[in-house]
Amino acid sequence: MHSPPRGILAARRRANRRRLAWLLTPILVFVTIGVNPSSSNALPIGVGTPVQFTLTDNQGAWFDTGATLFGTRSLGVAVTPRTKLASLPLNTDTLLNGDLGGGLLNLPLLNGDAPLIGSLGVNVNSLLNLDQLNSAVDAAGGALGFLNPTIQRAKTQINQLSQQLSTVPDSSATPLGSLPVGLDLMRTLKEVAALAPTDLSLAPKAKFAVAAPAAASAHSVTSLIWPVGAQPIDQNSAFIGNAEANLTEPGLYAWACKIHPYMLGAVVVDDPLTPGLDFGKKLNVNVKGGIVVPSSADVVQELVQKFFRITTPDNWQVYSNTQTKNWNPYYPPAPILEYDANEQPVIIPSLDAYYNSKFTEGVTLPALTQRPSVPGVGELWVDTQMEQYAGKVKSGAATKVDVQNWTVDRKVALPQINLNNPHNMWSDRDGKYIYQTEWFSDRLTVFDRTTGKLVRTIQVGPDPSHVMTRTDTDQLHVAINAGNAVVELSPGAKQIDRRILVQGPGQTPAHPHAHWMSADGHTMVTPNVNHNNSTIVDVPSGSIQEVQTEQLPIATGMMPDSSKYYVANFLGQSVSCISLDGPACHSDSGTNVGYKSINLWANYDMVTGATTGGFGGLPIQIPVSPDGNVAFVANTLTSNIAVIDTKTDKVIKYLPCDSGCHGINFGAKRGGGYYAYVSSKFANTLAVIDPDPNGDGSPADSTIVGKMVLDSAAGTAVDDVVTGYNGMGGQGVLPYPIVYNGWVQNATPEMADQLTCAQLNPINQGVCE
Amino acid sequence: MSDTTAPEPFAALRRALSDASPPVRRLMLIGVIALSILVPGAALFAPKAAGATNHTIAIKNFAFTPDVLTLAPGDTVTFVNQETDGTVHAIRGDFTSPDLPPGASFMVTVATAGSYNYYCSFHPYMTGIINAGTAPPSPSPSRSPSVSPSPSGSPGTSPSPSVTPTTPPPGSAPCDNPALGADQGDGTRLAAYNLVGTVKVFKLCMSQTDWEVSPGVVKQAYTFNGIVPGPTIKVNEGDQVRVIVQNDLPEHTAVHWHGMQLPNAQDGVPDITQPHIMPGNTYTYEWTAKSTGTHWYHSHMGGGQVGRGLYGALLVTPTLGDIAADKHYTIEIGDGSNGFTFNGKSYPATVPLTASVNQKVHVRLIGTGPEMIHPMHLHGVPFQVVAQDGNKLASPYTVDTLNVGVGQTYDIVFQPKEPGKWLLHCHIFSHSEGPNGMIGLVTIINVTP
Missing domain, CATH: 2.60.40.420 (Cupredoxins -  blue copper proteins)
Structure with a gap:
């Protein structure tokens, strides 16, 4: 079941060989450079050239080292500086086993079993990096090492480890304590390490550059994972410029941009005197307010797996409407040293084989032939933000879907303005325009909804993320994600009327992401990624009130009667329910409360990975249905959708979604009811959910009723030629007509004619009886 | 522009x-x-x-x-x-x-x-x-x-x-309103500067100041900008530096940039590379920071001036980055007429340093003299000596006591392992202990869990 067709494997091998040719590019410290001109002696490896990340607006290369390692441009390797080990070469290729050929990737099972390490046809010492460990031990022993019994014992034990590991399956995670020599070797290596202590003055560094033209606007570099003992980095504001991190401990380091949290970079700092690449003993993981877990914890593997699924475009899910497709993500086939909950070492001979097995990878993606039996009303716009075009440098287009025939109608890439990462959309009262945010730029762009032609673009501030209109004035509000405000513009986005500050004076900028507006246009709520809170804005006066949420609140959705709203806490792994006018959230015991946190990890053990029911992770968009019966939450970690019953504020079920599940919004279903349209960042799909097929008002029967690809196809009107990642990157979703309470009442007569009385009166359905 | x-x-x-x-x-x-x-x-x-x-x-x-x-x-x-x-x-x-x-x-x-x-x-x-x-x-x-x-x-x-x-208004001579920068948490302050074009302009006022070295003990000190030690000049490798010095002392002087590679005329030795800066006069030095690491500046006129407090740290951050640490402190050791002092204060007035268990603590030790060598000893853990006189050591070494001579600087790094109050002191007993307990060249490292 793990075996892709032979042709694919062969092609992948060829591709990997091509990649390997590149690998001499030293993202890592190949050359040792003296830090001080006056000290002529060579310094230990890991100093000198830092791992340099350039932040970019480009698909899959958001933290770009400039070199591709196993498909990702966002990974670096460095080495803990130890005295006496200065002469050891550091070769990323060797450490990650790129030198052993691409044939190690996605190895098939043999008669249903994982192959044994010794049977792979490659040198076991090279595979396990024990050759390098031997060299490091020799260097630590110095010229007279052959007289040192500790050195000799270490070398003997390394040899024994090699033999004992050759009989374990390649997909295993083997506790060293389960091998006769394992713990003895670790003790001996500790003695060897005392001969070559770490140089406290030196630490490998990671440097980060945010600058145009690679990155048109501002970002943050925020530690997501770092070993206990090392210091995390963050900034008080998104920035343009430089940042750096000292990688003082061996282990796994990962950073994300708080504004665009799928922008990820990682460095593994290897201690040369341990077997395998070190993930570290205990890791800080910046989720749920900050946790410390053993490096073997399930949550670490989940995040590392997502790192490779996100930053390696080869690992994105490519579906077809007509054919099945094989999807088999790959990882570096490198040996990894982790530690379990008892602080005992665990060796993973090949990360690739381990993850393929642990996550049951190598699956067939079905042909997407299912379509909703009932058409939708109007049209649907989805921002396919990762699409690559011939006529421009920056990524992405807006994709229009015909929801009667379920075809891709149009792509608006706007090459003439180099439209940069179109993220989220809304429309005006007359349906004349699509308001399009450019999330990696500073512009709000307006194009004609009917023709796709550019109308105007206006600079609003760094990283505009979401846009919605005000139902009373038809002005629009654009959240400035790398700033401190939501900008209010005149209808048509002709000019900026007001900057509504969403934090108090003297506070750092809140960085609001996906705000929501009340039906009457008088209340706006923002999730503030920089303050871990939400701001409730009285729109006419601009006065604000702040409510604490959990970590990295990213999106909001409000009840049609404005009684309460929901906030998805991306790193908090939770949803906050916040009442707007008297307690309207439901506690688990059924009482009405002002605030409730819904823990999406209640059924998930972060260390063991054990689950006691469905769970969601890294939640993003969270709209409430126009009738107020259900909130759907798109979970990007777990590729699923949480269904929250607004009458209980509990997750009642999960629906499947695709890689990078991201955007959801509700549109009208012909003849009554709604469809929720769902996009996924790292899959070229659109999913259609019927939230209430039997029409009883309960979302218990919500289900997926159709799926299709968002690819440009024959018959798709285009303004540029897609050259890569067709249909990929689904984020903002805008069904037109807008059927939320407050907006639907303003629908044009042409659209209103196609809506039922109940759809036109979403919370006042009595008038229809 | x-x-x-x-x-x-x-x-x-x-x-x-x-x-x-x-x-x-x-x-x-x-x-x-x-x-x-x-x-x-x-x-x-x-x-x-x-x-x-x-x-x-x-x-x-x-x-x-x-x-x-x-x-x-x-x-x-x-x-x-x-x-x-x-x-x-x-x-x-x-x-x-x-x-x-x-x-x-x-x-x-x-x-x-x-x-x-x-x-x-x-x-x-x-x-x-x-x-x-x-x-x-x-x-x-x-x-x-x-x-x-x-x-x-x-x-x-x-x-x-x-x-x-505009350059800063001509009215603001160094002694008009001596400016000080941020407190470094160790008893030193950064020097404030103005950017004029690409030049970092520092102003130093040398004057006589009543300086309390420990409770109730007030010395007639000579100070840069009113404090002992003088404010820490911290710049980056390659920076253009201008220092405008005003002499409000009753005697003539000059300022030497110890350890700097610079033009001879900027070296600050009176009578040899420049005329004396006479009382009331102002003198401007200008050089580009080339020598990286921990250095210091001091008056180069009759060791007594340094002993009374005319010295300060001069730190040049290398382009490739500073010594890696979670905490950076400077201790300037003095043994002149102000008594035995760390950063101008005698124990118990020395400023305790703070750190958490396992944090990397970097201390820059500067022997300002003017007369003595001090064996500096740390309690609790040994420390690594990673640089001397600003130059990184290719092979750092680990000791628990280090002789710091007059004019020398050392960069040491350590990781406290246990919480508590750990001493860093000169191990010549008469410099650090008196009949009633610790005095003089002693400070405490407050290590929290």
Whole structure:
């Protein structure tokens, strides 16, 4: 079941060989450079050239080292500086086993079993990096090492480890304590390490550059994972410029941009005197307010797996409407040293084989032939933000879907303005325009909804993320994600009327992401990624009130009667329910409360990975249905959708979604009811959910009723030629007509004619009886 | 580049006139004519018009305060970065500043009436407006930074800049109002500086000051900017440095930049590389920071001046980055007429250092003398000696006691393993212990879990 067709494997091998040719590019410290001109002696490896990340607006290369390692441009390797080990070469290729050929990737099972390490046809010492460990031990022993019994014992034990590991399956995670020599070797290596202590003055560094033209606007570099003992980095504001991190401990380091949290970079700092690449003993993981877990914890593997699924475009899910497709993500086939909950070492001979097995990878993606039996009303716009075009440098287009025939109608890439990462959309009262945010730029762009032609673009501030209109004035509000405000513009986005500050004076900028507006246009709520809170804005006066949420609140959705709203806490792994006018959230015991946190990890053990029911992770968009019966939450970690019953504020079920599940919004279903349209960042799909097929008002029967690809196809009107990642990157979703309470009442007569009385009166359905 | 080159005045005037709206243009013309009648021969855009006011715009918490400032043409505006978290800002738009680290300031003179928009290049949502004179408010209420030209042509109506660069007003001699920068948490303060073009300009005032070295013990010290040790001059490798020194002492002196590779004339040895700086006189040194690491500066006149406090740390951060650590401290060891002091204080007045278990603590030890060698000993854990006299050691070594001679500097790094109060002291008993307990060359490292 793990075996892709032979042709694919062969092609992948060829591709990997091509990649390997590149690998001499030293993202890592190949050359040792003296830090001080006056000290002529060579310094230990890991100093000198830092791992340099350039932040970019480009698909899959958001933290770009400039070199591709196993498909990702966002990974670096460095080495803990130890005295006496200065002469050891550091070769990323060797450490990650790129030198052993691409044939190690996605190895098939043999008669249903994982192959044994010794049977792979490659040198076991090279595979396990024990050759390098031997060299490091020799260097630590110095010229007279052959007289040192500790050195000799270490070398003997390394040899024994090699033999004992050759009989374990390649997909295993083997506790060293389960091998006769394992713990003895670790003790001996500790003695060897005392001969070559770490140089406290030196630490490998990671440097980060945010600058145009690679990155048109501002970002943050925020530690997501770092070993206990090392210091995390963050900034008080998104920035343009430089940042750096000292990688003082061996282990796994990962950073994300708080504004665009799928922008990820990682460095593994290897201690040369341990077997395998070190993930570290205990890791800080910046989720749920900050946790410390053993490096073997399930949550670490989940995040590392997502790192490779996100930053390696080869690992994105490519579906077809007509054919099945094989999807088999790959990882570096490198040996990894982790530690379990008892602080005992665990060796993973090949990360690739381990993850393929642990996550049951190598699956067939079905042909997407299912379509909703009932058409939708109007049209649907989805921002396919990762699409690559011939006529421009920056990524992405807006994709229009015909929801009667379920075809891709149009792509608006706007090459003439180099439209940069179109993220989220809304429309005006007359349906004349699509308001399009450019999330990696500073512009709000307006194009004609009917023709796709550019109308105007206006600079609003760094990283505009979401846009919605005000139902009373038809002005629009654009959240400035790398700033401190939501900008209010005149209808048509002709000019900026007001900057509504969403934090108090003297506070750092809140960085609001996906705000929501009340039906009457008088209340706006923002999730503030920089303050871990939400701001409730009285729109006419601009006065604000702040409510604490959990970590990295990213999106909001409000009840049609404005009684309460929901906030998805991306790193908090939770949803906050916040009442707007008297307690309207439901506690688990059924009482009405002002605030409730819904823990999406209640059924998930972060260390063991054990689950006691469905769970969601890294939640993003969270709209409430126009009738107020259900909130759907798109979970990007777990590729699923949480269904929250607004009458209980509990997750009642999960629906499947695709890689990078991201955007959801509700549109009208012909003849009554709604469809929720769902996009996924790292899959070229659109999913259609019927939230209430039997029409009883309960979302218990919500289900997926159709799926299709968002690819440009024959018959798709285009303004540029897609050259890569067709249909990929689904984020903002805008069904037109807008059927939320407050907006639907303003629908044009042409659209209103196609809506039922109940759809036109979403919370006042009595008038229809 | 308003900070480096003065705009040619008539070009600026032409631009200002052509960009201004007709009524403003008329007004400006009248003003210019009036001015040229009233002040024949005077420069049209004199940086300091009589009665000009200096306004301050604080840059703090990622905002300009005030963000809208109204002033009279000819007034000066000083932007001061008051961030406490290390954030660097830089002004762009109608004004252009160099990078402004915390403590740095940037001054412009707004000579011409008009409305000026500016923003921070690192944090482009930080915006501000300066309205000079009777000019109408900016026609663009958006104040959106013009980072990249918008294809639809956003209203590019901001008046052209007519800003003259200024060095700090001549009135501010080093001793007028000696400025100090941030407290370093170890009893030292950073030196404040102004950026003039790309040059970091420091001002040092040498004067006699009553200095309390421990409770009730007051010495007649000689100080740079009123403190012992003098403020720490911290710059980056490659920085151009100017230090304006004023001698308010009753005796002549000079300042030597110990360990710096610099032109001979800037070396600060009286009678050999320069004349004495006589009492009341001011002298300017200028050099480029080439020697990296931990160094110091001191008077080079009769060791007694150093013994009374005329020394300070001089730290040059290498381009490739500083020594990696979570905490950075400096201890300047003194044994002159102020007594046995760490950073100008004798125990129990020495400032305790703080750290957490397992944090990497970097201490720069500077032997300022003027007379003695001090074996510095740390309790609890040994330390690694990673650099000497600013030069990184290729092979760091680990000890628990290190002799620090006069003129020497050492960089040591350690990781406390246990919480508690751990001593760092000179191990010559008479320098650190008295009949009633610890005295003199002693400080405490407060290690928290």
